[in-house]
Amino acid sequence: MVYAPRPLPSRSLPVPASVSPALKKAIAQSLQGAMEAIKNIPPLEDKPAWQTLIAAYDQASQVLWQKLRQQFPVTLTQESIAGVNVYRVTPPIISPENGQRIWVHLHGGGYALAGGELGTGEAILAAHYGQVEVISIDYRQPPNYPFPAALEDALVMWQELVKTHDVNRLALFGTSAGGGLLLALVCQLRQLNLPLPAAIAPLSPWVDLTKTGDTCFTNEYVDRTAISYDGLIEGFARLYAGELPLTHPFISPIYNDLAGLPPTLLISGTRDLLLSDTARLQRKLRQNNVSVDLQLFEGLSHAEYLYQFDTLESAEVFRELSQFFNRYLQK
16 A cells, blocks of 8 residues: 655755754755755766766765865875775774774765775775775776676675685774675675675665655755765665666665674764664664674765765764774674
8 A cells, every 4th residue: 555645845944053063064965956966967878977977976086085185194096996986994093902903994976986095985984093004996987897707896895805814803894885785795795605704884775765764754955965865875775786686685675585694883873864774784783683783874965974974973983993893703
């Protein structure tokens, strides 16, 4: 049965009084230009136009990335592991308990944005706050490389890494599309009877590429970063899936079998367009007896801790991540 939608009166949202001053300032900024820009996308079949659009978004992100690099001094080294491009991120100080640990990172960006060094922003923050070495996977991306290219890259890189590293000292983490890819990877590792990481952290994960979750509707235009599923996000979803359905269990891992996964940390915010992805994932993991920690942050939009890295909330996200991995990874 299809039910009629519930009409709501027009409303204005105040800046929440319960968040840090820096986050208040960010939330108060106008989104007018961004709300219009996300609707202006080319046809799916026009690959050159998509490449131009992606390049423009990535170019606009360069200023913020350079600021992050200056603020969080780490060593960034480009390498190849099993033919996959990766970036090794090493902070000035590695804590004693992390001496033999590695956190493996899968970046977000709708599977299409933030290729190359731009994808290391989250890895830099994690290495800084966690005082740990991070390897960030620069997986292949659409429009030239739709699914399963990204998953194939993550899989072969992981298989090579576990040849020389104890899986009990390895963790996987990533935000948004990185969180969805992470879960697809772990499900495939389990299916192939390959070693699993000691713990995982899909943060604000994009685990359903369809417009299904409740907050895709309730938080539309409330979220400052993802803003709306319609337009750019849906375009990225369809570019990534290619000819396959968006509900394919390795494209939208909420539809996969999630039994037997490692201890899992989930993080989201009350203004996150994809908060429902996190909520639904947490319930499904619990139903499959997976140990899950859920951390929710007041006022945060989708993955906003990556962009507003001067806020107290951003620092707390990565401290929570560090504490969680410290509980489950061997020294």
